[in-house]
Amino acid sequence: MNGRGPRALKPPVRPARPSPAPGRRSLVLAAVILGALMLALQLWLLTTALDLYLAGEGGSVWQLAAASAIVFAGGVLALLLTRSQEPPA
Amino acid sequence: MRLPLRFGRGRDDQPWRQEFPYAIDADEAIGRRHFLTLAVLTSGAVLLGTVGLALRGLSDDRRRGSPRAIGRADALEVGEAAYFTYPGADDGAVVVRLGADRFVAYSQKCTHLSCAVRYRPEKRDLHCPCHEGVFDIETGEPVAGPPRRRLPRIALRQEGSMLIALEEAP
Numbered sequence: 001m002n003g004r005g006p007r008a009l010k011p012p013v014r015p016a017r018p019s020p021a022p023g024r025r026s027l028v029l030a031a032v033i034l035g036a037l038m039l040a041l042q043l044w045l046l047t048t049a050l051d052l053y054l055a056g057e058g059g060s061v062w063q064l065a066a067a068s069a070i071v072f073a074g075g076v077l078a079l080l081l082t083r084s085q086e087p088p089a
Numbered sequence: 090m091r092l093p094l095r096f097g098r099g100r101d102d103q104p105w106r107q108e109f110p111y112a113i114d115a116d117e118a119i120g121r122r123h124f125l126t127l128a129v130l131t132s133g134a135v136l137l138g139t140v141g142l143a144l145r146g147l148s149d150d151r152r153r154g155s156p157r158a159i160g161r162a163d164a165l166e167v168g169e170a171a172y173f174t175y176p177g178a179d180d181g182a183v184v185v186r187l188g189a190d191r192f193v194a195y196s197q198k199c200t201h202l203s204c205a206v207r208y209r210p211e212k213r214d215l216h217c218p219c220h221e222g223v224f225d226i227e228t229g230e231p232v233a234g235p236p237r238r239r240l241p242r243i244a245l246r247q248e249g250s251m252l253i254a255l256e257e258a259p
Contacts, residue, residue: 035128042135049142056259058146065143072136075129
């Protein structure tokens with residue numbers, strides 16, 4: 001006991017959110033899986049770029065950077081799409 | 090006993106709901122969206138790394154060294170090797186006489202984890218003792234073990250009986 005009496009209960013942080021509509025969860029899950037795969041592809045591109053750079057063939061790393069940029073743009077697009085599908089809080 | 094893990098919508102007026110206002114399904118959806126956001130941020134970081142390498146690849150000339158005499162050519166018999174330092178005083182290198190007028194020189198730094206490679210005359214290759222990496226003596230390309238990149242090659246020129254190292258290129 002610390003002598004300060006019973007602690008007051010905290011007020012709710014935010015109201016309960018409804019369950020997602022049918023299909024929306026699948027959409028987000030598909031975006032997450034695709035995002036993880038694309039991230040793995042990007043990591044592979046990065047390691048290949050590092051290998052080329054260390055081998056003295058850094059001039060061709062731009063092609064890998066361009067591919068990585070396309071993957072990133074796709075990720076941003078997927079994020080924006082899922083955000084637009086998000087129900088209002 | 091069944092735990093009340095799934096909360097129905099019709100219970101929002103319950104007192105415990107005011108204290109714990111999260112629907113477990115909505116929590117999962119939030120987790121996935123947050124994961125996606127983090128994945129895109131990580132993707133951006135990886136992209137920055139790749140672009141940084143591309144920029145360095147354009148601006149960074151990785152040739153090193155300046156012409157310097159490394160020894161007498163006639164001091165080596167065919168099939169023999171000698172060790173020297175190039176381009177810096179701490180950069181080990183090896184020169185091998187492959188024929189009467191054929192010399193090759195490589196950096197000794199293994200492209201796997203930078204151990205010093207040694208010439209094996211009985212197998213005519215360059216061997217890294219740390220992880221059993223083997224490099225072709227003619228080209229410097231890896232032929233066995235973990236290394237994936239060739240050894241940096243040192244360009245040579247023969248002037249009379251002297252061997253001159255010109256530059257090291259990856």
